[in-house]
Amino acid sequence: MQQSQPTVEPTARVSLNVEELRRDFPILTRTMRGKPFIYLDNGATALKPQSVIDEEVRYYTELSANIHRGVYEFSEEASECYDRTRGIVARFVNAQSEREIVFTKSATESSNLIAYGWAMKNIKAGDEICISEIEHHANFVPWQALAERLGATLRMIPMNPTDASLDISDLDRLINDRTRLVGITAMSNVTGYMPPVERILARARAVGAVTVVDGAQWVSHATVDVQKLDADFLIFSAHKMCGPTGVGVLYGRESLLNEMDPFLFGGDMVLRVRKEKTVFRKAPEKFEAGTPNIAGVMAFGKAVEYLQNVGMEAIHEHEQDLLRYVVERASEIDGLVSYGPADLSTRGGIFSFNVGDAHPHDTGNILDEDGIAVRTGLHCAHPLMQALGIPGTVRASFYLYNTRAEVDRLIESIHRVRRIFS
């Protein structure tokens, strides 16, 4: 298993050795449409380093056993590897205990687990749920559906249409004594904007509301400390942090998790099943019914270790550099409009834009011809687009392996869009 581990530099202001890191990602040697492959769709999912791919393969070639069941060696080892990831993830987000980490299949399943396991039991008609207008559908639709079903009121922190930031001037009215749950994204998947989550959570705590932070975009780019954040729940997905698809995380305060109802019922989540009554296990097992994505969870552990080795601070610095660079280079393009606050320190490595009267789909098509992968369209954030009054955007989203040279290629390709649509 050859794999070059990135070296950790001891100083605070570290910079990445990107050329060396890139060798860890085998897909980066491919071409797309006959051009060197430039991957700028990290907001959708991140590329996987060899160590993650190897671990997924290792499970099937060397272990292939179910967990928490067998008495034989391979099953024991598989169980150990699976459980070890829980510890790795707990330390990564600085949870108080491993028991606060529940494995799901995605961030989407995590928010639904909260909706079914906590909210269904604790929210009544007349209560209020507060989210924001910039949420991804994963942290929007479950609450809207739940509010409808329970007769609760759904409130939304509005977006400033000028720069797609949140307008929190009316926070005290939007989050009030009737508010039972507050859901807020820590980083917008459309603009990279990071709302003032501490302010919003502080207000939620003041009225005794339970808090859900959507970290699907944020956790892969930031140093996360759930104890400092002091949210009740944090949801995120492995695949956006160099891990495999099919694994998500629900971090939850242990006491809350134990109070919650299970969401999926079946094997593995029970202590004792009698014909009269079943006793469930405690969290997190209570929420992990059935055979989980064992290979995926094991590989996810490798992904987190990979990120830790590179260093979250260094990743953040690197993305800030790319963001500043793309914003500067894009300012030379006539008719390019980008979205998100001008203060780049409030944003992660996402650059969402439109070029002249070219529809995002057209721009994406032309970039694709040049070997550049971006996302186009509504980005699962229809309410945000509605508030901006646009038919979608082109989104370039960066990660640790992207380079300034790739930004240059992006800019060149945008010039081509300009030429075609001039």
Add this chain to the structure above:
Amino acid sequence: MSLEEDLYKEIILENYRSKKNRSRMDDADLASEGANPSCGDDVELFVKLDGDRVVAVTYDGIGCSICCASANLLCEAMKGKTLTEAMTIIGEYRKMLLEDETPHFSEDLADLEAMQGVKHYPVRIKCALLAWNTVRDMFETPASGG
């Protein structure tokens, strides 16, 4: 094969920018909406009939260049045709994109051939068909229009 030759020909870009048929019709005999949720294309089509003859077709909404250009071409192509003639043109257009057949459009419809290059870009075919399928559905079941 290149984008400029196949997809972004002058004639397609002209039809994309044209506002001529881009409007809502208050007194439409048929109206229907078509959407491609994956890319956000969302157009509404309006048809004015005189007996079984199409007097005018207009469209409104948002869409990419291929979607809007094909909608504009459709509006032009339908004008003055009987419903039977219109269905034949629609069938011919669909075959051009879906079955790789060389189209046989009459001279006044030659502009439609500009859309041929779209078939080299599979993900864009649905953009080129959105307005056309919406109108076809209305003509097949005119009673459901409004």
